[in-house]
Amino acid sequence: MPRKLRFVIGVGLVMAAVAYLITTAIQSTSEYYLTVNEVRARESELMGQSLRVAGRVKPGTIRWDPATLTLEFTMMPLPKAEDGATVQPVAVGAPVLFDVIARGEPKPDMLADNRDVIVEGRLSTPARLEASQVLTKCPSKYVPDKKG
């Protein structure tokens, strides 16, 4: 029995170490994953926090300067069905949008009007997000713009 107990302790220690690593790492690295609506509704409390925001590129708003690698665009909410947001926008009727600015990264190939994006970064002023990373969802199936 004591021999068995010794092993139970050893196994327990390893498991505790894994659990400790997981909890501390979660505390120090977690980010809010929000939708455009949620960010706009809670922007004062979210200022300066590290965020991950899901939304869609508003058509005609992409500005890209290849010389300085500066990318700007406006993000709009995903259509209701795919959103799942529980927080309602503050002012009904007000456009729920915010600007995204990303500096120093190449423009993602998949970034285009109406594409779904996930933006990581911090709010610098309300309605303006300084992005450290712009991720475009890459659907395996294409639904190109019909007008094109």
Add this chain to the structure above:
Amino acid sequence: MPLLGQLALALALILAIYSIPANLYGVDRGLPDLVASARHAIWAMCAMVTIAMLVLWTGLLRSDFSLEYVASYSSTTLPTIYKITALWGGQQGSLLFWTWLLSIFSAIVAWQNRRRNLEIAPWALAVMAGVAIFFLAMLNFVTRPFALLTNIPAQGTDLNPLLQNYWMAIHPPSLYTGYVSATVPFAFGAAALITRRLDDSWIRTTRRWAIFSWFFLTLGNLFGARWAYEVLGWGGYWAWDPVENAAFMPWLVMTAYLHSVMIQERKDMLKVWNLALIGMAFGLTLFGTFITRSGVISSVHSFTQSGLGPYFLGFLIGIAILYTALLLWRVNDLRTPAEFESYLSREAAFLFNNLVLIGIAFAVFWGTLFPVLSEAVRGVKITVGPPFFNRVVAPLALGLIFLMGAGPLIAWRRTTPRNLIQSFAAPVIFGVAAGLCAFAAGLHRWYALTAFSLAAFVLGTILVEFRRGVSARGHLVAEPPARALVNLVAKNNRRYGGYIIHIGVVFAFIGIVGSSFFKTEVKRSVKSGESFSVGPYDLRYTGLASRETPHVEIVRAKLIVTRDGREVATMSPAKLFYKAAQQPATDVAIRSTPVSDLYVVLAGFDEASATATFQVFLTPLVFWIWLGGFVMALGTVVAMWPNVRERAAIAATVRGRASDDRFAPEAASGGR
């Protein structure tokens, strides 16, 4: 034509359903003819799914846009090779491909076991047929690959340009092969539980299948990483995206399984654990498909959300409940008197290796599911990104590498401290020396120093093991050392194949540490003729050139790379524009050496002024990841190679055992 495919899939489903009662009733009542008929049904099922595959391939090659699948994932201008690989470019096609592999593996298992494992194999085949029924039902009723369009388009929407790459052509098939072949050991494990034949014969029978699965999971992960590195243009190869994690977790669990079955074979221990591991590995392959197809977890790769998610989840939960119940039902039969005797024993090293691997798998699982969990518990979606995974996995990986070096140096059962010092001395000196050299060379990050020292320690261990084996042979037979080495590996291919795999893992580990800790990045916007420097290299930009094909437009920049005034390379990164998909893509230029990779991205350009903006990464040691992958593959082939001695041993145990196995022919020829 499409009708033929549809029909073949329907017949395949009927055959799979028929095979289950035929197999089970046949084995229960001792009716060999009925069992044979079930076997034939499985072969016929395999033929039917093959026909369906060929029909879809024909549709892709002929650009038959009346098929919805072809119209969505191909186009007339798509190069032929990608028309072939478009078969797994979309959901229906990949499920069909999956089912095809499963039916082939079932057919092979039916063939392999036509004269052996006569009690357990029908049950295993029934489990495999059960899984096949699920996939065939999906293909027949939920996500049909042969769905037709009423308005036939003139042109298809094309395969995603990101997938038009040779690594993407081979990554999914490798991964699927790894996923699907995990079904075989799982099915035999379940069959062993049902039939109560709980010795290690199910493990021995499926040992090669497990290694085969691991081999393809390894390749699948590496090809995926290589694809990300070459195609995505961000300078990295692994981002801990849910889709990557989904492929990584089964690999971790399979690795644990391959190690822990050795303890069962040797010491008759950990029976429950091994059965649990193979159940987990199989469950994770389904889970991987579930999270990538359901949209439950937002991934950068998130595929078109589809109705498949709930079915997969239901199937997964069903399997998990059934299998757990089965395991609990037999838990008393799985108790063994053997137990761990000492921390200083090989089995203890294996036990901790298992714990750490499963710990990593659990952390990855937790991190992947965290957004869902946090939303359910706290009502807020909180995600964890790469920093989380790196922080958790990095220290655990060090522990794992240490165990990889220590395990082979410790004897089974127990080791005396004196033996321990003796066997550890040389590898430890190796490791410490490497660490000191690295420190002297100016490497002062403690993690990297520890990592490189441990890597050298493991290599030292393996070297010692090979040397010991060769000199032991030298005492028995007189032969030159090179020949002794070859014979040594050939006679004990499983063990030395394993060591070769360890060498590959160490190489890959060195590559991962080097590239994660010492990467530098430079961004510059330059006019034609201007140059800039990255690390030891000078890059001179000499202009843009554009080219056009019916399929794609290409703008290529040219850079002349010099080092110490000597020209070493010309690099030409490009931007592509795929016309059918209306989609740009990046073509990265990479100059790879064992020391470091120079990785150049054409981030932006202005054709009028011929200015271009480059993003350049200098990433040390990435080369070793791919080399390590190659060595791992080589070692796996060595470990899988048929071994005459082992065959004879299996044949002997089979011969000496229960009456149902009439396995005499091979036993007679296999003995030496």
